[in-house]
Amino acid sequence: MTKLAIVGLGLALAPHMQSLKDLKGRVSLGHAVTRSPERAATFNAEYAAEFGIEAASDLAAALADPELDGVILLTPPQSHLALGAQILAAGKHLLIEKPAGLTTDDSRALLAQAQAAGLLVAPVLQHRFRPAIRTLERRISAGEFGRLCGGNCLFPWWRAQSYYDTPGRGTYARDGGGVLLTQAIHTLDVLRALAGGIRIVASRAVTSALHRMEAEDMVAALAEFGPDAAPGTIFATTACYPGMSETITLIFERATVHIDAALGRISHHDGRVEVLGTEGASGNTADPMAFHHGPHRDLIENFVDALEGKAALSVGLSELVATREVIDQMPRPSAG
Template identity: 70%
Template sequence: MASLADLGGRARLAYAVTRSLGRRAAFEATYGSAPTHDLDAVLADPAVDAVILLTPPDSHRDLGGRILSAGKHLLIEKPAGLVTDDTRFLADQAKVSGLLVAPVLQHRFRPSVRAVEKIISSGESGRLCGVHCLIPWWRPQAYYDEPGRGTYARDGGGVMLTQAIHTLDVLRALCGGVRISAAHAVTSLLHQMEAEDMVCALATFGPDAAPGTIMATTACFPDMPETMTLIFERMTIRLEGLQAQVFHHDG
């Protein structure tokens, strides 16, 4: 809601939809307007141009398909689906209908990431030689005690699909792709959950297959900023949280 308000006159909230009575009451108390439970009525309204889908991943294929079938553009919370075929289904449906569909992977639009992307695309950095990515985040057990969270049936996976996906999206964008060579995924001693909360991987990055590592977890108390270190021929670039540092070989 705060983000929509920031858009000023560029976007207007027409409806909020939820099946939960508690969430409807809380929304009305906070924002002064009552949500509806009737998604079909909302999708039938020609004044609605686009829908932001904020439901759990296991509902994305069905609800996303209904939204696109109604002729509405779709912004969908990550991950777009439980499995790759869910994402392909939505992408294909949008393409046939001439609609826009996108996942909420906003980190690549950070000013620091855009600045680094500009440096890399200019060729100033030279070729990519190596990569190290560390995502040392923390989630308490209470986070995973919510029904369905951290399960394959509702979320499709653990730290890689529901948390690290943001940083990995940036990493793929900056490096020109990631190919995993070997990986170790576990549920650590710090959590009781079905899916993984800790992953270590060996990978190659970009068209020159630069070697590197990825480590992602939600078991690192008290939560630390993610870091990406990109080693190029003529510079090393380090992104940490919202900041970026560029170390040129010539000073």
């Protein structure tokens, strides 16, 4: 049985704990680490009895466990580089929450450290594990729909000001950026994977009148998708009340693919229509955790499969680096 630890017991914890419940009998949770007494108390009240462990504050002690195989790192972005490096230095495989550091170089450094040590490192990019996305990625890669001719991506989410009033949220020092790096990165990663790459031609980022924050909450971009430089657009915001689901539309020679959150629709140009996946919340509204944990479970299961030598990582940290390189092409905000 693979033994994992979770480091960081904040907002992102719930879908991981639900996933570990589903994977009981195959994965054991050996350690839960936090520096917050309040979060430790909450963890103990909700999970200690079921998982047979209590939260602790000593990461070094957890990493010294010779039976520990890997760590799920869920702490805020500004801590990712130092903690990720500490975990890898202890010889433990790493599943790390996006954005895997404040800068793209932070992510590159963790990837290089893992490769040098022969360890696995994967990002929590759970949208890539949505059933519809996995099916579309396979069929697009096989060339089923022909050449990509154009597309667009719309990310009209909502976050109340109270979300950004949490100390550090929406700042470069804690999060590394705004809507692109903290929320839209999942959808941009799906778009990049399905389109075969993204090049930003022109963009504008602003901090709108709807939020008081340092980083951007609204971005518009002209883009080129894939090896044939198909024209397209990207618009991302957390200032669209009350929040709508993210969409991707890709126009191919033989079909148009439309993705609405976890639901995919293939409109073949001969009139056939296929529907993939299911409708469901995606965290687009004021509650950022309003989504099903299934893709998290599948992501963790793939990570465990890779640790056990049963499969390759479906999405390694190099994928996150590539998506961050797209975000790096879009400048920081000007006055909104």
